[in-house]
Each structure stands twice: as C-alpha cells, then as structure tokens.
Amino acid sequence: MVEQLLKATGETFYMVFFSGFLSLLFGLPLGVLLYITSRSEGKKKIYFVLDTLVNIFRSIPFIILVLLLIPLTKVLIGTIIGSNAAIFNLTIAAIPFMARLAENSFNTLPSGIIDSARSLGTTNWQFISKVLIPETLPDQISNFSVMLINLVTYTAIAGAVGAGGLGQLAINYGYYRFQWDVVLYCVIILVLISQLIQFAGKKISTNLRK
Amino acid sequence: MNIVSVENLNLTYEEKGNKNHILKDISFEVEKGEILGIVGLSGAGKTSLLRTLNLLHKPDNGKIIFEQEDITKLNEKTVIPIRKKIGVVFQHFNLFRNKNVYNNIAFPLLLEKIDKEEIKKRVEKIADEIGLTERLNAYPSQLSGGEQQRVGIARSIITNPDLILLDEPTSALDPMITKIILDLVLDISIKRGLTIITVTHDMDVVKRICDKVAYLKKGTLSFFGETHEFFASLTTKEVSEFENEFLTDFEKIKKRESDEKKFIRVVFWGANTHESVIWDTAKDMDINVNILYGKIEELKKGPFGSLILEISGKQSMNFIKNLKEKVYYLEVI
DSSP: OHHHHHHHHHHHHHHHHHHHHHHHHHHHHHHHHHHHHHHSTTOHHHHHHHHHHHHHHHHSOHHHHHHHTHHHHHHHHSOSSSHHHHHHHHHHHHHHHHHHHHHHHHTTSOHHHHHHHHHTTOOHHHIIIIIIHHHHHHHHHHHHHHHHHHHHHHHHHHHTTTOOHHHHHIIIIIITTOOHHHHHHHHHHHHHHHHHHHHHHHHHHHHHOO | OEEEEEEEEEEEEEETTEEEEEEEEEEEEEETTOEEEEEOSTTSSHHHHHHHHTTSSOOSEEEEEETTEEGGGOOTTTTHHHHTTEEEEOTTOOOOTTSOHHHHHHHHHHTSOOOHHHHHHHHHHHHHHHTOGGGTTOOGGGSOHHHHHHHHHHHHHTTOOSEEEEESTTTTSOHHHHHHHHHHHHHHHHHHTOEEEEEOSOHHHHHHHOSEEEEEETTEEEEEEEHHHHHHHSOHHHHHHHOHHHHHHHHHHHTTOOSSOEEEEEEEEGGGGGSOHHHHHHTTSSEEEEEEEEEEEEETTEEEEEEEEEEEETTHHHHHHHHHHHSSEEEEO
C-alpha cells in the first residue's frame, strides 16, 4: 500500500512539475502579449482574438477538454493514457489560466511607473524585461503557486481517465473497491502538497516584495 | 539659443465621445540654461503641456522643436533617442519599487551597453553629489519623500540630459524638504548648465528658481515672460487665487471698504524696491496712507515688493498719479 502511495505521489509530482513548468513557459509570454496588445492602439483586434481564446479555453471543464484533446494527444504524444499524455492536457488547460493571472497582475502596475519607464526611453522589450516583469514579480510568484495548486487538483481529475498519480489511486482503490482509507490517504497527501506549494509561494513572494 | 520651441500646440482628449480641448494654440520658447515655470490653477493643462514635451501625450497639431528637430512627427519608437535626452522628475517620484536606490539611479544606463564599472562610477558620483551615498542599498519603500525625490532627480540627470522636465516636484513634500530640493535643483542647473521646465502651483517655487513663467488659463497661454513681469501682471484677484496668505489678508481688507477710502496695490521691482518711494511721495500731501499688506521677496533675479495701501484725504488721486510714475506697477483695487 505504502509503495503504491509513494509511486502515485511521485507521478503526481512529475505531472505537476512538468505541466507547471510548461504552463509558465508559455502562459507568462501569453500574459505579456495580452497586456501589451490591450494597451496599444491598433492592436486591439489581436487582443480581442487572444482574449476570446483564453476565455473559451478557461470555460471548458477540464474533463471535457481532455476528451476534446484526445485526437491531438494521440498525434503528439502517441498515447492518450499515462502521465505524459496528462502533462499535455494539463498544460493546455493551465496556459490560459496562467496568462490571465499574469495579465491581471500586469494591469496593477501603476501608470506612474509606466510613465517613468517611457520617459527614460525604454524599448518595448526593455519595458517588458526590465520593468513589467521585475516590478510584478512577487505577484507572479503568487500566481504561479495558485496555478500549481490548480494543477494538483487537475491531476486528480486526470487520474479518472488514466493519467496515474494520486487521483487514479483514489478512484481505482477507494471509489471502485470501497477502500475508503486509501481515498483518505490520497486526499491527505494532496492537501499536504497544496499546503507546501502555498507556503513556499507565499514565502518567496513576501521575500521579493520590497 | 532656443533648446525648445513650442509652436501653436493643440491637444484634445476624447472622453465618452466628448472632445476636451486641453491645450489651445500654445506657443513659447525656452533658451538653453533657463528655468521656466509652467503655472496655473488645477485643470489649466499644466501637466498635459509638460507631458507633450517628451511626447507622453501626442498633440493634435502644432510643433515642438527640440534641438532643431520637430518631435511631434516622431512615433513611440523613433522618439526613444529624444526621450533619453530629456530627464523627467515626477510629483509622486515614480521609482521602481522592486529595485534598490542604486538600480533606480543606474536604470537609464542599464538600458545602454555601458560597462558595469563605468556605471558604478557614475552612480556613485551622482549619489555623492545629491547626498544619497548612504542609501544606495535601500528600497524606495524604506525612503522618506525627500529621499525618494532625490533618487528621482539623480535618475533624471545621470545620462547628462539637455533638458529636465519637473512635474510638481515638491508638492508631495513638506516646506522644509521643498526648500532643500529646490536648492538642489538650482545648484544642479547652475553647475551643469541644465535647462529646466517645471510645472508647479506653488508660487514659492516660481519665486525661488524660475527665470521665466508660462501662465496657463483653461488651456490657453495667458502670460509668457520674465518672472517679475509675471508677478506684476497678475490682477489682485489672480494673486489671491495663487497665494493663501494674501487671500486671507485681502478678504479682511475688503471689509474696510468705504467711499472716502481708496485701496491700491503697488508693485516694486529691482533697485528701487528698498527705497522709501511712498513716504517721499506722500510727504507734502494732505493724505493718510495706511499699509494693510506688504511683502518684499527675493526673486531669482532681484527683490520684488508688493503692498496694499489704504489712502484717504483730498489729494488721494494726485498721490496715486505721482506714485504710479515711480513704481513698477500700480493698480486701484
């Protein structure tokens, strides 16, 4: 039992880690793109398209998204079950979420700071890399931890369709075989993981806030 | 030589379908090394005017010639080299919150490909000049308002700009710190031969540092010229709009009004400010002169005095006529 719990915990970590990394890698730039296009005259159409896409992907329930993505998953990953297929699904679901959180934080950047940066002659790229991201970094860390916790929940849902991890263990042993103690252990571990992420995120974010 | 000339500048804002005409046909020029004060009541368009000068606002039409180039033709990308030559200091400092003082001051240099050692040397030199050496590792949230504004000033001059724009640089500071910051600005402008354009509603700022004044009234330029001419040109009503102390005194004065009494405001400028012009004029006349309000102030280019007198007696009109010839400006209130 312990062995199975450990293995499932490892799988959950594996999925959360890689999908988290990939979501950040694509979600943050998408957030920047949303922020920049929403603020520049002449790019409002691009913003409208991106904004609508983000809304659509965020509206689809995760379990439905997984089903909709089956053909694409099959082509790209080669299989629709297991952790790697789940990472693909999780990433697709989390990118728009991360992007929206990032955009919201960018929007809190005071207009005075933007004036400052423009007056000093920053290019668009310098503005993003030297002002926009550094100035909102503590918030972005909090956003990232919120997204990771969301991913923990999603992995459990993905477990229902064969992703592995704690979610699948809880469903297979607990729900189908009425071993409620297994469900309890799985839930406890999931709560602990979430707590850990929340704690670390808050700690880092507070340390970065000057 | 003119460093900036503004020609027939117009600026409108679109707000809920309504066009607001913020700046109407503004023209003036600033010579190298001068300090110009843009003054006016709230909503007159002072800050909007300042923001058009480095194209934070794009004017609808008109020209802004900066060092022989019309910058209104530039876009957000091509204006970058111009912005690097114009330092800006803001009312609320607008420092980068997550960078320490060192990195805030160094920021304009970090945008260029400049050697780290060179940057360090220049930041330390400026910090020394402005009195921030002890605070280089602090973050903006740990600084007082005065210190934050010093950082703002240091950041604006580190690239050796040709022009500095100050947007109400002292209105978030207390009077004592205001004086220190103004002395600092004056000192820097003299040492570096900097041209400065400052927006302010504080007449003390104008008196202390400005060579010239641009006075905005509801978006139009109602006065442009030397500082002492500006103060002399203000009507009594306008003076009371700008100066609290004067307003209180003036309201008391108005209560004393009656038919036999006349009230006049007299302005002195330059050499004769300290002469006893009034007593010399009144000496042989059958009148009573009563001083109700009086002040002599040191403007940047010399002493400037203003008085409100209450006059009664048969020869009042004669006295006013004679006095008018001897003073810089006289107005019967």
